[in-house]
Amino acid sequence: MDIRRTRIRDLRKALDTKHISATELCSEYFSRIEAVDGRLQSYITVTKEKAFEMAAEAQKLIDSGKGTELTGIPIAVKDNICTDGVKTTCSSRMLENFVPPYDATVIENLKREGYVLLGKTSMDEFAMGGSNQTSAFAKTRNPYNLERVPGGSSGGSAAAVAASLAPCALGSDTGGSIRQPAAFCGVTGIKPTYGRVSRYGLVAFASSLDQIGPIANSAEDCAILLNTLCSHDEHDATSSRVAVPDFTERLGQPINGMKIAMPKEFFADEVDNEVREAVLEAARSLEAKGAKLVECSMPSLKYAIPAYYLIACAEAASNLSRFDGIKYGYRGEGATFEELIRDSRTKGFGEEVKRRILLGNYALSSGYYDAYYKKALALKQEIIKEYNELYDTADVILTPTAPTVAYKIGAQDNDPVKMYLADICTVTVNIAGLPAINTTCGYDKAGMPIGMSLVGKRFDETTILQLADAFEREFTPVLPKL
Amino acid sequence: MELKTIQHLCELSKLNYDDEALEKVASEMTDIISLMDGIKEFDLSYDDTKDNNSISFGEVREDIVKPSFSPEKLMQNAKSVDDCYVVPKVVD
Numbered sequence: 001m002d003i004r005r006t007r008i009r010d011l012r013k014a015l016d017t018k019h020i021s022a023t024e025l026c027s028e029y030f031s032r033i034e035a036v037d038g039r040l041q042s043y044i045t046v047t048k049e050k051a052f053e054m055a056a057e058a059q060k061l062i063d064s065g066k067g068t069e070l071t072g073i074p075i076a077v078k079d080n081i082c083t084d085g086v087k088t089t090c091s092s093r094m095l096e097n098f099v100p101p102y103d104a105t106v107i108e109n110l111k112r113e114g115y116v117l118l119g120k121t122s123m124d125e126f127a128m129g130g131s132n133q134t135s136a137f138a139k140t141r142n143p144y145n146l147e148r149v150p151g152g153s154s155g156g157s158a159a160a161v162a163a164s165l166a167p168c169a170l171g172s173d174t175g176g177s178i179r180q181p182a183a184f185c186g187v188t189g190i191k192p193t194y195g196r197v198s199r200y201g202l203v204a205f206a207s208s209l210d211q212i213g214p215i216a217n218s219a220e221d222c223a224i225l226l227n228t229l230c231s232h233d234e235h236d237a238t239s240s241r242v243a244v245p246d247f248t249e250r251l252g253q254p255i256n257g258m259k260i261a262m263p264k265e266f267f268a269d270e271v272d273n274e275v276r277e278a279v280l281e282a283a284r285s286l287e288a289k290g291a292k293l294v295e296c297s298m299p300s301l302k303y304a305i306p307a308y309y310l311i312a313c314a315e316a317a318s319n320l321s322r323f324d325g326i327k328y329g330y331r332g333e334g335a336t337f338e339e340l341i342r343d344s345r346t347k348g349f350g351e352e353v354k355r356r357i358l359l360g361n362y363a364l365s366s367g368y369y370d371a372y373y374k375k376a377l378a379l380k381q382e383i384i385k386e387y388n389e390l391y392d393t394a395d396v397i398l399t400p401t402a403p404t405v406a407y408k409i410g411a412q413d414n415d416p417v418k419m420y421l422a423d424i425c426t427v428t429v430n431i432a433g434l435p436a437i438n439t440t441c442g443y444d445k446a447g448m449p450i451g452m453s454l455v456g457k458r459f460d461e462t463t464i465l466q467l468a469d470a471f472e473r474e475f476t477p478v479l480p481k482l
Numbered sequence: 483m484e485l486k487t488i489q490h491l492c493e494l495s496k497l498n499y500d501d502e503a504l505e506k507v508a509s510e511m512t513d514i515i516s517l518m519d520g521i522k523e524f525d526l527s528y529d530d531t532k533d534n535n536s537i538s539f540g541e542v543r544e545d546i547v548k549p550s551f552s553p554e555k556l557m558q559n560a561k562s563v564d565d566c567y568v569v570p571k572v573v574d
Contacts (some may be wrong), residue, residue, distance in 0.1 A: 382524070
């Protein structure tokens with residue numbers, strides 16, 4: 001069976017009609033992982049033995065007619081989502097040998113469906129970065145050009161799906177970490193509304209911004225995965241009780257009359273011409289299908305980067321204070337308790353993680369709290385207000401996902417400011433807790449994918465999935481030659 | 483950023499840097515803070531009564547005793563254990 005960019009519904013059909021068994025399907029993906037991943041470096045841990053056990057169990061369900069949408073479907077999981085008995089490293093020396101004693105709620109949900117775990121994918125350390133180059137282990141490359149970054153922080157998941165080393169994967173998104181790597185690798189990825197998916201078992205970066213979501217070959221596949229991932233969870237106080245719809249229900253329906261707002265600040269000079277043109281062309285194509293384009297403005301975007309980094313790093317500094325080398329994690333040396341903790345953290349964390357802890361503690365410390373952290377919270381209120389105003393006249397907001405296509409490995413090394421500024425198109429979505437989906441809308445002259453983002457109202461993933469699906473039905477993706 | 487400020491942040495963060503690395507990180511933090519300073523132009527202040535927070539703590543789960551993790555499972559990732567976590571002596 002050809003597994004290159006195969007969609008879930010085609011895999012489902014092949015499994016249900018006995019064209020292929022769950023075990024054979026697993027073998028197909030492991031063959032490709034073995035052939036390609038030495039160059040791509042998308043996985044940190046490959047769970048071959050466990051996968052075949054899960055596939056055998058899935059096959060029993062299929063044979064007995066008890067299979068559901070994801071039974072026997074192989075899935076890769078970002079390495080910051082806890083998997084009982086399988087290493088979860090967050091791409092950090094700090095958690096190099098950490099084996100979680102429990103499953104994240106999303107993993108429990110997938111297990112109930114009989115999914116098959118292919119392995120754990122590489123990421124920026126503790127999800128802090130947009131290139132996958134801050135990983136302590138596997139510095140993933142872009143399947144369209146191995147000299148370029150795959151994006152991040154869910155770069156391993158996006159690269160694995162793009163290179164057909166998994167039909168779909170889980171990522172997490174704190175400031176664009178699902179959407180931007182999906183854009184760089186030419187695949188589809190959705191960040192659900194904050195609270196839609198349980199964060200229990202997701203290693204925390206910034207708790208008010210983090211959200212788990214799928215990366216896949218289409219909006220339809222993302223919708224299928226969301227149907228399983230979303231649930232209220234008593235283990236997560238921020239988990240929503242809003243009813244979970246069937247996310248596939250509006251796929252294929254016409255988009256006549258749908259109003260799409262395009263804030264002019266997202267199309268400013270910082271955005272590469274080829275990216276801007278591809279997104280504008282996609283907007284015209286949606287207009288031709290009956291959507292209405294609405295010009296608008298979002299003035300607070302100019303403050304979005306500091307607002308995001310101050311909030312995210314303040315929360316990260318607090319969340320990462322738990323890593324002291326005592327109960328789990330890298331253990332350093334020291335004659336005293338204080339020395340032991342400091343040595344563990346100094347040697348366990350990478351440079352970018354340490355920078356963000358320092359920034360977070362700066363923003364929270366006496367004398368700076370009002371000027372930085374509280375000001376960032378004021379900006380958060382303003383950003384939410386501006387989004388609400390935009391949604392008075394529009395159903396969806398369209399922006400580029402990133403100001404550039406995937407850049408060369410090393411281009412942003414040693415320049416944290418440049419790295420932070422590159423997040424401009426994605427961070428406001430997390431600050432406002434909105435859902436947003438990236439889908440590919442073109443390729444630049446060098447053949448690198450260009451992504452656009454469709455941002456929805458809170459808990460309205462269905463509309464952005466419908467719109468992304470409508471676009472994908474007439475867009476022909478170019479596959480990487482890997 | 484002044485050296486004493488970055489040294490204070492290292493104390494708060496429980497991180498060590500040698501002199502050379504401290505100078506480098508101080509320079510990087512100066513650039514980062516300069517980027518963050520852009521927020522000072524924004525002239526509205528935070529109003530905690532207007533928080534559009536989606537989190538509701540009104541409906542909490544019932545306080546029911548349930549089986550939980552065994553001590554062995556919870557300690558499986560610790561580097562040094564002897565029926566409990568072992569750390570350097572804190573009190574003489």
